Amino acid sequence: MALRAxxxxxxxxxxxxxxxxxxxxxxxxxxxxxxxxxxxxxxAVEEAVRLKEKKVVSEIIAVSCGPxxxxxxxxxxxxMGADKAIHVEIPSPQxxxxxxxxxxxxxxxxxxxxxxxxxxxxxxxxxxxxxxxAQMTAAFLDWPQGVFASKIDKxxxxxxxxxxxxxxLETIKVKLPAVISADLRLNEPRYATLPNIMKxxxxxxxxxxxxxxxxxxxxxxxVLSVEDPPVREAGAKVADVDELISRLKAxxxx
Ligand code: AMP
Numbered sequence: 177m178a179l180r181a182x183x184x185x186x187x188x189x190x191x192x193x194x195x196x197x198x199x200x201x202x203x204x205x206x207x208x209x210x211x212x213x214x215x216x217x218x219x220a221v222e223e224a225v226r227l228k229e230k231k232v233v234s235e236i237i238a239v240s241c242g243p244x245x246x247x248x249x250x251x252x253x254x255x256m257g258a259d260k261a262i263h264v265e266i267p268s269p270q271x272x273x274x275x276x277x278x279x280x281x282x283x284x285x286x287x288x289x290x291x292x293x294x295x296x297x298x299x300x301x302x303x304x305x306x307x308x309x310a311q312m313t314a315a316f317l318d319w320p321q322g323v324f325a326s327k328i329d330k331x332x333x334x335x336x337x338x339x340x341x342x343x344x345l346e347t348i349k350v351k352l353p354a355v356i357s358a359d360l361r362l363n364e365p366r367y368a369t370l371p372n373i374m375k376x377x378x379x380x381x382x383x384x385x386x387x388x389x390x391x392x393x394x395x396x397x398x399v400l401s402v403e404d405p406p407v408r409e410a411g412a413k414v415a416d417v418d419e420l421i422s423r424l425k426a427x428x429x430x
Contacts, residue, residue, distance in 0.1 A: 178231060178232065178233060178234030178235075179227070179232060179233050179234065179292075179293035179294050179352065180233070180234060180235050180237070180290065180291055180292045180293050180294075181224045181227065181228075181233045181235070181236045181237065181292060181293070181294045181295075181296055182237050182239060182283065182286060182287050182290055182292040182294070182295045182296070183217070183220050183221050183224050183236060183237070183238050183239065183253065183258060183295075183296045183297070184217055184220060184239055184240075184279075184283065184295075184296070184297040184298060184309065185213050185214070185217045185220075185221065185238045185239065185240045185246075185249050185250060185252075185253045185261075186213070186214040186217055186240065186241075186242070186249075186298070186301045186303075187211050187212070187213065187214075187240060187242055187243075187245060187246045187248070187249040188211060188212065188213075188214045188301055188302055188303040189204070189206065189209055189210070189211055189302075189303055190209075190210040190211060190212040191212070191215055191302055192210075193209055193210055197402050197403065197404050198402070201401045201402050201403065202399065202402065203272060203399065203402050204303075204402060211245065211249075212249075213249045213252055213253065214298050214301050214302055214303075215298070215302060216297075216298025216299050216300060216301075216302070216357075216358050216359075216360070217253075217297070217298040217358075218256070218365040219298065219358040219359075219360070219362050219363055219365055220296040220297055220298050220356075220357075220358040221236075221238065221253045221256050221257070221258060221296075221365065222256065222362075222363045222364070222365040222366060223296055223325075223328060223356075223358055223362055223363055224236045224257075224258070224296055225256060225257035225258070225366070226363060227328070227330075228257065230330075232330045233294070235259050235260075236257065236258040236259050236260075237258065237259065237260055237261065237262060237286075237290055237292070238250050238253035238254065238258040238260070238261040238262070239261070239262045239263075239264065239282075239283065239286055240253075240261070240262075240263055240264070241263075241264040241266050241274070241278075241279055241282055241386075242264075242266050242271050242274075243265075243266065243267055243268060243271055244265070244267075246263055247261075247263050247381060250262075250263055250381055251373070251376050251377065251381075252368060252376075254375075254376035254379040254381075255368030255369075255372045255373040255375070255376035256365065256366060256368050256372070257366075257372075258379075259379065260379055260380040260381070260382070261379070261380070261381045261382070262286060262290075262381075262382045262383075262384060263381060263382070263383050263384070264282055264286075264384050264385070264386060264389070265383055265384070265385050266386060266393065270393055273393075273395035273399075274393060274395075275306075275395065275396060275397060276304075276306045276308035276309040276312055277308075277312055277396060278386070278391060278393050279309045279313075280308070280309050280312030280313040280315075280316055281316060281389075281391045282386060282389055282391050283295060283297070283309065283313040283316075284313050284316035284317045285389040285390065285391065286389065287313070287317060287353075288317070289389075292353065293352050293353045293354075294335075294352065294353060294354055294355075294356060295310075295313055295314075295317075295319075295353075295354075295355045295356070296355075296356045296357075296358060297309055297310040297313065297355070297356070297357050297358070298310075298357060298358055299323060299324050299357040299358060299359050299360075310323050310355050310356070310357035311323060311355075311357075313355050314354075314355035317353070317355065319353050319354050319355050320350040320351055320354045320355075321350070321354065321355045321356070321357075322335065322337030322339060322348060322350045322354060322355075322356045322357075323339065323355075323356070323357040324339045324340045324341065324357060324359040325337045325338065325339060325340075325356050325357060325358055325359055325362055326338050326339065326340045326345065326359050326360075326361040326362050327362065328356060328362070331349065333351065333352060334349050334350055334351045334352055334354075335349070335350050335352065335354060335356070336348070336349055337349075337350055337356065339359075340359045340360075340361065
């Protein structure tokens, strides 16, 4: 029996943008800044599409939680091959205090409602770098998890997942239903072609609110301050190792 896949598609500041901290240090500047699909979510969508091409997956449902512009991210996912999309509307300022625990509750509820057999998320969102949502979603659903996946194969009634771990690879078997998170080497996402972008405009996009899903968005942490990393000091050239050592000594570094 082919599987139903739910895929996370977070809209984030584009990876190529130089992120700027707001003067009041409450967060980063997002207005007028280019946004795109989280790169690990592109990999997640790509994997779902490849599993569909292999007839392992029958339907792909893309999910994005956030402001209205998330619908553009969902159209991209559908242009890549997702069949339909769900936009969970979370406007600012609520979106600013949203955390992985809230997304995980939303994903778990949608996975149940949509009768998903597999949830594929990115290993981390490049804006918050949390790397928590997939693990928490698995916990809420009480499903097995295969996170940091660099290869996925259907085997019998489960999946074989090769995982990227410190200093090597680990291969595990998970029973379905399961939650997977996509690591960098899982695949290379395709570009959406113009005809597919046009087709994606006609694919169904459903809208929901966290209240529809019974999820309370009360923040669990408070951001006290967001700071720029320290500015890197200019380097200096030394003639030889002796000079290097004496300079380091003079600086009190050794
Ligand atoms: P994180 O735990 O925040 O690093 O996010 C890990 C993954 O969870 C992302 O790569 C997405 O697949 C998913 N995710 C997180 N936030 C959202 C969101 N607002 N909408 C859709 N998916 C999300």
